[in-house]
Structure formats: C-alpha cells, structure tokens
Amino acid sequence: MSDAPLFNTITLIGVGLIGSSLARVIREKGLARRVIAGVRPGAAAETLKRIAITDAVIENPAEAVKDADLVILCTPVGSYGKIAAAIAPNLKPGAILSDVGSVKDLVLRDVGPHVPPGVHFIPAHPVAGTEQSGPEAGFAALFDNRWCILTPTPDTDPKALAKLHAFWEACGSKVEIMEAKHHDLVLAITSHVPHLIAYNIVGTASDLETVTNSEVIKYSAGGFRDFTRIAASDPTMWRDVFLANKDAVLEMLGRFTEDLIALQRNIRWGDGDALFDLFTRTRAIRHQIIDAGQETNRPDFGRGPGEGK
Numbered sequence: 001m002s003d004a005p006l007f008n009t010i011t012l013i014g015v016g017l018i019g020s021s022l023a024r025v026i027r028e029k030g031l032a033r034r035v036i037a038g039v040r041p042g043a044a045a046e047t048l049k050r051i052a053i054t055d056a057v058i059e060n061p062a063e064a065v066k067d068a069d070l071v072i073l074c075t076p077v078g079s080y081g082k083i084a085a086a087i088a089p090n091l092k093p094g095a096i097l098s099d100v101g102s103v104k105d106l107v108l109r110d111v112g113p114h115v116p117p118g119v120h121f122i123p124a125h126p127v128a129g130t131e132q133s134g135p136e137a138g139f140a141a142l143f144d145n146r147w148c149i150l151t152p153t154p155d156t157d158p159k160a161l162a163k164l165h166a167f168w169e170a171c172g173s174k175v176e177i178m179e180a181k182h183h184d185l186v187l188a189i190t191s192h193v194p195h196l197i198a199y200n201i202v203g204t205a206s207d208l209e210t211v212t213n214s215e216v217i218k219y220s221a222g223g224f225r226d227f228t229r230i231a232a233s234d235p236t237m238w239r240d241v242f243l244a245n246k247d248a249v250l251e252m253l254g255r256f257t258e259d260l261i262a263l264q265r266n267i268r269w270g271d272g273d274a275l276f277d278l279f280t281r282t283r284a285i286r287h288q289i290i291d292a293g294q295e296t297n298r299p300d301f302g303r304g305p306g307e308g309k
C-alpha cells in the first residue's frame, strides 16, 4: 500500500473551530502535502499565523485556491455565495470544492451556479462541533467517530465522491450519503431547533423582571447551565443557519409547539401518567445515544453518572 497523501494541496477557506480542527487532523494524519488557510485579514488571520497550524496563511481566498486539489469552505453559510463567486475563476480543473456548512440545500443553490465546468462540487457536513469558535478552539480529534454527511447530486462524479468519502474517513468520521433537503429536515430537529430552544430559554431567563440576572447566574444548576452552553454558540453561524434552513426549522418548530401545548395541558390537568410516560421514553433515547457512542469528543466534557466510558 502506498503512503502518498490523499491530496497535494488542501485549501481551507475561513479557519475557525471547524477549519482549524481540519487543519490539525490533516497534518496529524498526513492527508495532504500542503494545507493552506485562505482567510480574510483580521484577528483570526493573525492568530493563525501565530499558531502556525497550516503551511501558509493567505489573506485572499481567491489567491489561496490556485493550487488546491481540495477546497473546503469553512465560513458561516451566509457568506458562501460571495466567496464562491470570488474563488471560482481560480479553481483548478479536476479540483474538488466542498464545505462543512450546517445547512445543505442552500449551499447547492448559492454555490452551485458559480462552479466552473471540470470542478467537482460536493457539499459535506461533519456533525461534530462545540459552542466555541475561532482557530484556537479546534482540535484534531473533533471528527473521531462522528458522522459526516455528504450530499452529492445525481451528476456528481463517482471518483470525486469516493475521494471525498475517503478523506472524511481518514479524518476519523463515519460517512453517510444523503439528499440535501432530507439532510436539512433531519438536522432541523436534531441540531437547529435544539439550539433555538436554548437561545430562547436563556433569553427568557435574562428578561425576567422578578428574577434578577445575578440570581439566574448564581442559582443556575444542571438544567439551565446545560442550555447556556448551547446558547453560547457563535451568533453569526447560527443566524445564518436559521435564515438558510427556514422551511425545515419552521416545520419542526410547529410540531414542537404542538407537543409543548400538550405538555402544558398534562400539567394543568394533573395528568402525571402522561408526563411519566414521556419522560421514560426520552430517558431511553438518551441511553441509546450514549450506547451508540454519540457523545461529544471535547476533552473537557464529562459524561453524566452511569453514562459509560
């Protein structure tokens, strides 16, 4: 078996939590001869130069993609259209263009029209992350044993798809192929709506007039504290996710609201059996997630009592 890296040059556009985790794992596993950061000038660019996790930091994404065999967009999804238009003329024929965005259908629509003939555009979403952001928040093990969902179209070149599949497996991920719209519906309930609920409950608590902010902070035990972790996630990233996945999020939010009203009735009418049945079902789901190894890879994130390894 040859030890040649999968790619000669990989360019990461925007190198924050996800981009810097990719840069680290690409280096650690020797997946490319060169990793280039294509970033905008600013504080993140200066940090990247200082921590030196890539072979070069180029403060012009269009310049940074010139030699790349694989280009991965790692910026908030709302920025994709403009970036795609800027880099498109410099993409090498035969190169693979991909991304890590949390929403997939909009990516096809925003980026697709800019992709030159001969460039293989294959969207991807590593379902792995934390509430932190920026180049110093990343770590090489982020993708270990986590799903990465690829959303090719019927026109996608099978060889390019196989290569991107191999890349994500080499990063430690389990890879799944999905249709973009279906991806957006699934992630609306498993990731997007949970974030909205966290943002909302922390917002509600901070708006309460009869309970001061200092009391909220002082007495925040397990339940509220867990929500504040999610509600600390990057505001730009999540604004873009909700605007980009509007239809699926509204659909899931509608169902969530109906179920919440049913719970309100159970409490009002003292239907303890209904509450007990629901809480028993949801506890079983938590256990299934733990058994499937779907906990975060964050080194500082402890598991609850009795929750395995």
Ligand SMILES: NC(=O)c1ccc[n+]([C@@H]2O[C@H](COP(=O)([O-])OP(=O)(O)OC[C@H]3O[C@@H](n4cnc5c(N)ncnc54)[C@H](O)[C@@H]3O)[C@@H](O)[C@H]2O)c1
Pocket (backbone or CB within 6 Å): 013, 014, 015, 016, 017, 018, 019, 039, 040, 044, 074, 075, 076, 077, 079, 083, 100, 101, 102, 103, 125, 126, 127, 128, 129, 130, 131, 132, 133, 134, 135, 234, 237, 241
């Ligand atoms: N954070 C997560 O948990 C997570 C998980 C999976 C996928 N994603 C997706 O990954 C992408 C990046 O998220 P992240 O968590 O790494 O965010 P981040 O804020 O840590 O990093 C984003 C980087 O993009 C740069 N950037 C922003 N706008 C830009 C622009 N217009 N041009 C050039 N650079 C720009 C920022 O300077 C920053 O360095 C998003 O599309 C997000 O949906 C995030």
Ligand SMILES: O=C(O)C(=O)C[C@]1(C(=O)O)C=C[C@@H](O)C=C1
Pocket (backbone or CB within 6 Å): 101, 102, 126, 127, 128, 129, 130, 131, 190, 191, 192, 230, 233, 296
């Ligand atoms: O663990 C977290 O903090 C995350 O929010 C990660 C998480 C998720 O919701 O599961 C967030 C956004 C993604 O697109 C993928 C993963």
